Amino acid sequence: MNPIKWIMTTVSLITVISMAVYVGATGAFFNDNEQVYGDSLGFQWGLVNLTEDFENTADWDAQWDENEVTSWNHTSTKAWESSYSALTNKDYKGLLTSDEIDASQASNITISFYYTYKNLTAGQVHVQIFDGENYETIFTIPGGTNNDWVLFNEIITDNDYFIPGFRLRFNSTSLTAANYNTYVYIDDINILTDNQKPAAPLNLTAAAGDTTVFLEWDANSETDLAGYSIYRNTDGSDNYNSPIATGITTPYYTDTSLANGITYYYVINAYDTGNNYSVFSNQANATPSNQPPAAPTGLTAAPGNRVIYLDWNNNTDSDLAGYNLYRSLTAGSGYTQINGTLIPAGTI
Template sequence: MKPARRMTATATSAVVLATAAGLLSATAAPASAATTCASPVFKRQFFANTAFSGTPKKTDCDSAIDQNWKTGAPASGLPKDNFGVRWTVTRDFGSGGPFRLAASGLDGIRVYVDGARKIDLWKNVSATVKKSADVTIPAGKHTVRVDYANWTGSAAVSVTYAPRTSAAVDKVKPLVPTGTSVSYDSSTGKAKLTWSKNKEMDLAGYRVYRRLKGESFGSTPIATTASTTYTDSTLPATGQTYYYEVRAYDRAGNESAGTADQAVTTADRVAPGVPVINKATGEVTPAGGTGGLEVGWDAVADAVSYRVFRAASENGTYSAVGSTSGLSYLDTSAAESVVYYYRVSAVDAAGNESARSASQRGTIWDNDPPALVTGLDVTPTEYGFHLTWDKSAATDLKYYTVYWGELVDGEDGGQVCYGSASDYLAPTRTSYDDVTLPDGDTSCFFMDAVDDDGNSAIQWSDDGVPAVSVTELDMTPSVATPETSPVHLTATPAGPDVALSWNTVADATGYRVYRWNPAAKTYEKLTDTAAATSYTDTTAAKGTTHYYWVTALYADGTESAAGGDYAVLAP
């Protein structure tokens, strides 16, 4: 035996390096072994045997398992027979659910999920074999592996896995979307939502819901999208807070729960309502000056202040005279007897200003009533009286008041007109028709003029008010109406016509209608009716008084006593 020799350090190092070099040469994988494939792309490995042993001859990525190599080699450096191919992918299946695995090809095929074999077609065949399997995959990440072996002859393989999307089969809700956030652009008033894409393979899209703070989400989404972002351009700019949530839904119609609420407080761009002025009045102080003209208005919701504007005419230029948080403003710069026009706007806490109110005329009380109405003339007519008068010279006249009355004995032995207001007329009027039954009575009339400050010409007059006494025309027929008639007639003006109506008379077979002819001094027949108890006289003249009779007709040819009434038609 030869004695052992101590090896030098240099020699030892050389042996180690040589061994290392030998290991690298013998076992180091080719560069392709470092290949990585992004899910859901398969990692594909080619082996020169059907046992998948040793180092793969080639490794690459394959987006789908669907190859037909026929009788050739699947890759350079591999035999055309007795080779194996392995596909592997690990992916996130989201909420999981029912899936269908399908395999077909020549020769052997095995499909695994998380190492558990689901399809086994492992034999050398000369004709294409097929098989499918329905499986339930839990939520989360799982590995699908496909082993394929070709022993002899043609080589082909196809393997798919896909969710089953029938609503009768798939009862699994998608996962709640994650990564939800919202941003709000106050300049545009738009809110943008974003979220992460769900992992479900059967995902159909997302539904976006919105609610006002204090309310619940409705059953109808504001948007449905396949994207992972949505911009809401329909937000009301009211300064209120709204909440969003996103739900995923799959092709079977299953919908996930909602994400955590995402809040947005909108910018307030909605102006308050328009104020309504309810007064614009002023007073004269005992010293002869003015305390100012006070403008008042009704409260407006959300308003924190009000701006007051003034102009010299209704349609003139309005300038701001002040602002206040109250419901009135005292314009101390207003002068007595000067007419002003005011408008008011409301302002909210966000600075939004409403439109201005309708204009309101105002003046400091002037204690200057209009002059008494002059030129009053009253003419008796067939419909009552026709009044005319001189137009008032007052520029601030608000209305005329017509008074009708009767003459009564006065304290000084004379007669005075004691009357009450019968009508109110616009300041532009200079005539008036008083419609009343002209039956020969004596009446009296006088008029008042009232200005915008409520000053009455009559109330401020110390010399009394001139009145006009006049006797009516007597339009009463010279033939009296019987008092024993069974017919109770009512005559009513109906626009330009006269509508007649009466009661049903027992045993009557019809009715006869008459109208008084003052020229002929007789009642003239207008018409006969059968069962009708009404009639419209369309031939009655305007501007006069009409008297009517109606009698009942009987089967024996007799006629009842007449029932009567009248109607006065204005001109």
């Protein structure tokens, strides 16, 4: 019987790309969130909570009357998830203005609430924010009727509003007696200020391929994480200007169409939904190459009962992806690949 002959080849790094997204830390929080605070209006300054229960009919507007008398009505007729909401109509028209919120350290302010309306004329009920001197309308509830609760959510990034006396105001002064059977309900109001940067991504690595570099790092855990930005240079300095890619939502990235033989240096940073950016990660580098890996060495074959055990020395190529295995009944020729997928370093 002719002995079976074996040869092996190595294969360079194979890369793949895919995509994915995420929300972080709070500085101040104004909340009418029934599920969390028992239908309460409140402020959170760091870890300090001042709450006013919407269920307290005697003092429901305590957080809404510091600057202007509340004209809206506290009602149990309709609510988003609990028993009460704020109502405006021809009989309860005017201003619903929050007490002052210290947003001086904020880098963004997120405002959200639920609303529903009936028989409303467009342009009569406005959502406004205060910059210390004036109120600006950021949203006008549309005309018509919508019996479903609708979520409003907007992030304020204008520095003019990052002041100690920020306010949110609902303005229905344009309603008139002619607005018979017209109403707007507001519920679950949230004002969230965020000045907390994400942590720097950890353990950035770079692996070279043919005109490509594959980057990988540990995923950040912030709940308001929006993505990552990738930066590159060729001198290894700390000078990283505009990112080569942003909006990356997975903890890996493949940089393509590079020049082989040139070393590329990379850092990345993370950013959240409030456009707070982390500091840079560690620096990683790689040199793309179209050179094949070295041939495996030290291949041995040991017979067994209807099996043959193969062993070889692991390659040291940084972009090694695995091995292919070939077999022949003729020494020096006629080799056919017998593995379906790449074989990892080791013994079979």
